[in-house]
Amino acid sequence: MERFKDRLFRGFAFASTLLVILVVIAMGILLLVQSRPAIEKFGFIQFIFRDVWNPVEDEFGGLYAVVGTLLSSAIAIAIATPVSIGIAIFITELSPSALRGIFSSVIELLAAIPSIIYGMWGLFVLAPILKHRVEPWMIEHLGFIPFFDGKPYGIGLFNAGIVLAVMIIPYISSIVREVFSLVPDIMKEAAYAVGATRWEVVRHVVIPYTRSGIMAGIILGLGRALGETMAVTFVIGNAYRIPSTIYEPSITIASSLANEFTEATTDLHLSSLFLLAFILFLITFVVMSIGRLIIMRMGRHVA
Amino acid sequence: MWRRKLLNHIMMGLSTLSALVSILFLVWILKDLTVRGISAINWEFFAELPAPPGEEGGGIRHAIYGTMVITLMASAIAIPIGLLAGTYLSEYARHGRFGLMVRFLSDILLSVPSIIVGTFVYALMVRPMGTFSALSGAVALAIIMIPIILKTTDEVLQLVPDVVREAAYALGAPRWVVITKVVYRGATAGIMTGIILGIARIIGETAPLLFTSFSNNFWETNIFRPMATMTVLIFNYAMSPYESWQSMAWGASFILTVFVLILNMLSKFLFRGRKYG
Numbered sequence: 001m002e003r004f005k006d007r008l009f010r011g012f013a014f015a016s017t018l019l020v021i022l023v024v025i026a027m028g029i030l031l032l033v034q035s036r037p038a039i040e041k042f043g044f045i046q047f048i049f050r051d052v053w054n055p056v057e058d059e060f061g062g063l064y065a066v067v068g069t070l071l072s073s074a075i076a077i078a079i080a081t082p083v084s085i086g087i088a089i090f091i092t093e094l095s096p097s098a099l100r101g102i103f104s105s106v107i108e109l110l111a112a113i114p115s116i117i118y119g120m121w122g123l124f125v126l127a128p129i130l131k132h133r134v135e136p137w138m139i140e141h142l143g144f145i146p147f148f149d150g151k152p153y154g155i156g157l158f159n160a161g162i163v164l165a166v167m168i169i170p171y172i173s174s175i176v177r178e179v180f181s182l183v184p185d186i187m188k189e190a191a192y193a194v195g196a197t198r199w200e201v202v203r204h205v206v207i208p209y210t211r212s213g214i215m216a217g218i219i220l221g222l223g224r225a226l227g228e229t230m231a232v233t234f235v236i237g238n239a240y241r242i243p244s245t246i247y248e249p250s251i252t253i254a255s256s257l258a259n260e261f262t263e264a265t266t267d268l269h270l271s272s273l274f275l276l277a278f279i280l281f282l283i284t285f286v287v288m289s290i291g292r293l294i295i296m297r298m299g300r301h302v303a
Numbered sequence: 304m305w306r307r308k309l310l311n312h313i314m315m316g317l318s319t320l321s322a323l324v325s326i327l328f329l330v331w332i333l334k335d336l337t338v339r340g341i342s343a344i345n346w347e348f349f350a351e352l353p354a355p356p357g358e359e360g361g362g363i364r365h366a367i368y369g370t371m372v373i374t375l376m377a378s379a380i381a382i383p384i385g386l387l388a389g390t391y392l393s394e395y396a397r398h399g400r401f402g403l404m405v406r407f408l409s410d411i412l413l414s415v416p417s418i419i420v421g422t423f424v425y426a427l428m429v430r431p432m433g434t435f436s437a438l439s440g441a442v443a444l445a446i447i448m449i450p451i452i453l454k455t456t457d458e459v460l461q462l463v464p465d466v467v468r469e470a471a472y473a474l475g476a477p478r479w480v481v482i483t484k485v486v487y488r489g490a491t492a493g494i495m496t497g498i499i500l501g502i503a504r505i506i507g508e509t510a511p512l513l514f515t516s517f518s519n520n521f522w523e524t525n526i527f528r529p530m531a532t533m534t535v536l537i538f539n540y541a542m543s544p545y546e547s548w549q550s551m552a553w554g555a556s557f558i559l560t561v562f563v564l565i566l567n568m569l570s571k572f573l574f575r576g577r578k579y580g
């Protein structure tokens with residue numbers, strides 16, 4: 001009897017792990033099956049590079065959404081990477097050790113705020129400030145840089161990039177902080193002993209030693225930014241076109257799903273949205289796998 | 304030398320600045336949320352159903368109820384599955400390829416964009432059943448919650464020392480009794496932390512609910528019908544042109560955020576008090 005119960009318990013536990021595997025596989029397959037009409041009509045690779053999105057004429061292509069997704073995430077990473085490394089330096093090297101835990105906890109709270117809150121805040125609070133203050137200033141002083149000139153919009157790629165950056169900073173900085181703390185003290189002390197400044201120790205000892213960990217943090221942050229939906233939907237502007245400056249409205253895969261999925265009128269429209277979902281699934285799958293593999297390999301070295 | 308010192312001061316100054324700016328953003332967001340949110344909250348807000356568009360007054364009772372029901376259903380699905388799967392990984396597949404693969408896939412599931420989970424459940428349940436439903440929303444949230452619980456369970460069970468297991472085996476206890484009566488006891492605080500973090504995560508989710516539980520402006524208790532939730536209501540009301548609705552969205556956002564932050568701090572507190580590790 002006890003043996004039977006033992007087997008039963010193990011069986012249930014095993015079935016639960018199988019369910020997890022099954023969900024991931026079923027997700028990929030079902031999204032692909034649902035997007036078949038769009039793939040048959042437009043072709044998979046051709047769909048990604050098709051620059052049209054016209055529900056009225058039943059013509060669909062993924063280029064606008066793919067470009068908007070990549071650009072908004074790129075802006076977010078460009079902002080979040082230096083800030084996150086700065087936070088990690090501050091917490092591991094500068095802050096009094098009694099306050100370390102408090103600073104990390106406070107920054108981690110940024111990750112706890114629901115994404116829809118970021119969206120509302122970006123739309124009602126950040127957008128007017130960007131439109132009337134920040135973007136005009138940037139256009140005047142940084143306009144010589146390509147894509148930094150043009151008109152202020154408030155709502156668009158730049159706003160989405162900032163909001164995404166704030167959302168992924170806690171993730172990247174906590175990974176960077178963790179790998180920074182793995183650097184053996186003796187290496188840092190050796191550098192201090194020959195007269196290096198704090199920054200030189202960080203620049204020539206800590207960062208080289210933790211390069212792959214920092215990379216993993218950035219990649220995992222990127223994975224989050226690519227698929228973030230609600231925050232971006234509020235502030236990206238939902239415009240199907242290729243933006244010519246960083247301020248212009250755009251569209252991401254996730255926000256086009258959020259906006260149009262329940263309003264799709266034709267089968268082809270819905271199926272094109274499923275195809276976009278499948279593309280996003282593939283992109284995040286690949287990005288996250290690379291990030292996880294780097295972390296797993298690091299774990300082996302550290303252990 | 305002064306050049307190196309100057310550079311050092313600049314870089315350390317910038318590092319401090321990045322930490323301060325991040326904290327500033329947190330304070331800024333919470334400030335706006337509180338200022339705009341509190342003014343929308345009164346007794347009516349909790350007790351009434353929405354007023355017609357453009358009219359003052361009304362509340363979001365139906366959405367608060369919907370969020371509670373859908374979160375509870377999602378937890379009822381995800382907690383046993385996540386707990387059992389985490390147990391299997393820690394107790395039966397701690398090393399080896401199978402465990403590695405499941406942990407990897409679970410991590411992938413953890414990072415699949417939540418809107419993709421919504422489209423998946425739409426194809427899996429909403430389309431075949433022909434209607435949006437609270438149940439499908441709960442399934443979508445459960446898919447997001449399972450890997451969170453799996454991961455924490457797996458990690459905290461591994462922290463329980465083997466001597467504890469061996470002591471129980473020595474008394475002749477079968478394996479499932481050792482796990483449920485001894486190992487779980489030693490890891491209760493850790494497991495609870497995972498569950499609380501899971502609830503904190505799903506209660507603020509919007510994207511997976513847009514095409515599953517959808518929305519509803521009326522009182523609805525049938526889980527096979529579309530049901531309002533606070534998050535989807537925030538999305539719809541914030542995007543609406545009516546100021547009274549936008550203000551209700553701020554009120555709902557405030558309540559939701561306070562709740563999520565409390566859950567997060569609670570999990571930190573529990574985690575600190577746990578027995579092992």
